[in-house]
Amino acid sequence: MRLSQRVEKLSPYLFVEISKKIAQKRAKGEEVISFAIGDPDIPTPEHIINRLCQAAREPANHRYPETAGLPELRQAIAQWYQRRFGVTLDAEKEVLPLIGSKEGIGHIAWCLIDPGDIALVPDPAYPVYSRATTLAGGQPYSMPLTQKNNFLPDLEAIPEDIIKKAKLLWLNYPNNPTGAVADLDFFNRVVRFAKEYDLAVCHDGPYSEVAFDGYQPVSFLEADGAREVGVEFHSLSKSYNMTGWRIGMVVGNAEMVDALKRFKSNLDSGIPQAIQYAAIEALSGPQECIEKHNAIYQRRRDLLVEALNDMGLETVPPKAGLYVWAKVPNGYTSLEFANDLLEKVGVVVTPGTGYGKYGEGYIRLSLTIPDAGLVKGLSRLAAWQGVKR
Ligand SMILES: Cc1ncc(COP(=O)(O)O)c(C=O)c1O
Numbered sequence: 303m304r305l306s307q308r309v310e311k312l313s314p315y316l317f318v319e320i321s322k323k324i325a326q327k328r329a330k331g332e333e334v335i336s337f338a339i340g341d342p343d344i345p346t347p348e349h350i351i352n353r354l355c356q357a358a359r360e361p362a363n364h365r366y367p368e369t370a371g372l373p374e375l376r377q378a379i380a381q382w383y384q385r386r387f388g389v390t391l392d393a394e395k396e397v398l399p400l401i402g403s404k405e406g407i408g409h410i411a412w413c414l415i416d417p418g419d420i421a422l423v424p425d426p427a428y429p430v431y432s433r434a435t436t437l438a439g440g441q442p443y444s445m446p447l448t449q450k451n452n453f454l455p456d457l458e459a460i461p462e463d464i465i466k467k468a469k470l471l472w473l474n475y476p477n478n479p480t481g482a483v484a485d486l487d488f489f490n491r492v493v494r495f496a497k498e499y500d501l502a503v504c505h506d507g508p509y510s511e512v513a514f515d516g517y518q519p520v521s522f523l524e525a526d527g528a529r530e531v532g533v534e535f536h537s538l539s540k541s542y543n544m545t546g547w548r549i550g551m552v553v554g555n556a557e558m559v560d561a562l563k564r565f566k567s568n569l570d571s572g573i574p575q576a577i578q579y580a581a582i583e584a585l586s587g588p589q590e591c592i593e594k595h596n597a598i599y600q601r602r603r604d605l606l607v608e609a610l611n612d613m614g615l616e617t618v619p620p621k622a623g624l625y626v627w628a629k630v631p632n633g634y635t636s637l638e639f640a641n642d643l644l645e646k647v648g649v650v651v652t653p654g655t656g657y658g659k660y661g662e663g664y665i666r667l668s669l670t671i672p673d674a675g676l677v678k679g680l681s682r683l684a685a686w687q688g689v690k691r
Pocket residue numbers: 340401402403404405428474478506508536537538539545549550
């Protein structure tokens with residue numbers, strides 16, 4: 303069989319490799335504590351599950367859904383954006399539910415990128431922005447996210463010839479993996495930059511509801527003129543512990559939303575309707591769960607940051623998101639240090655280079671580890687001091 307060049311050249315997805323490594327260790331009877339994947343361990347709130355079960359029993363929901371999603375879901379998304387960010391959306395034209403935001407992120411590249419086109423992609427970053435660009439035949443251009451710039455891209459540093467050829471700018475705040483946040487000033491600058499160079503902006507904001515110490519992340523769509531140049535991807539995965547249900551959304555620029563809808567209508571057959579009803583319940587029902595979950599993550603964040611600083615790893619507590627981004631000790635690469643933690647104390651972390659070359663020198667630890675595992679993980683991290691090389 304001859305596979306396509308596209309697939310032949312595709313390296314394995316980061317977390318597939320990490321999951322394999324963990325499974326191998328566990329198969330040998332070794333207990334491994336994983337801080338690797340950002341997959342909420344806290345169950346989906348009960349009222350959302352109840353709505354899902356009820357909707358699953360209704361025969362109307364056993365049939366093909368529409369690509370555009372239920373009108374009631376589009377309305378619920380628009381109302382949520384209004385309540386949460388003061389952003390008014392046209393539920394017909396500016397909202398599209400997705401089979402998880404990853405699906406939309408992957409597919410929008412096909413709507414904007416032709417072979418040879420450039421997409422500006424942060425580095426380090428969630429790997430799908432550059433992977434989707436490459437799959438669509440485009441070239442990702444890395445914008446370094448460095449501590450010096452508060453992990454925001456330096457738009458002025460992008461060479462003029464690259465910007466002129468670029469069609470798409472990817473951004474993600476609260477940021478995975480660095481934990482950085484962006485304010486409205488930054489998003490206003492992005493809109494002006496996108497207008498100047500005729501760029502489409504895709505802002506990915508699935509962590510906007512996971513925030514600490516009273517901090518409230520902003521939406522890209524709050525920026526002046528944002529919907530003229532771009533869209534925002536969002537998700538119910540992290541806000542409501544619904545990673546397994548696969549539901550997210552894209553909102554904003556009507557032309558981009560319509561392009562993605564047309565593309566998807568040729569590839570998938572929508573989101574199971576029972577899940578859409580559960581999503582309506584999540585967005586429109588009681589929201590206390592968000593504060594409750596954030597209190598749990600914040601406590602874990604504080605314990606983890608303290609443990610990492612005690613190990614001598616420079617770590618700044620993140621204001622939002624599910625990750626702690628820590629500098630590895632001198633003398634190690636990210637991968638060497640991640641391997642050292644796995645081999646010496648059975649702790650899995652993600653090497654920063656898994657998110658791009660500018661992730662070198664860092665590891666990422668997720669806060670989605672149940673408390674019992676966290677306690678064990680912290681004592682193992684402390685034990686690393688005794689066994690380090
Ligand atoms: C930055 C970022 N965007 C998108 C996603 C995908 O989320 P979803 O579950 O909605 O596909 C993730 C998942 O970890 C993520 O970290």
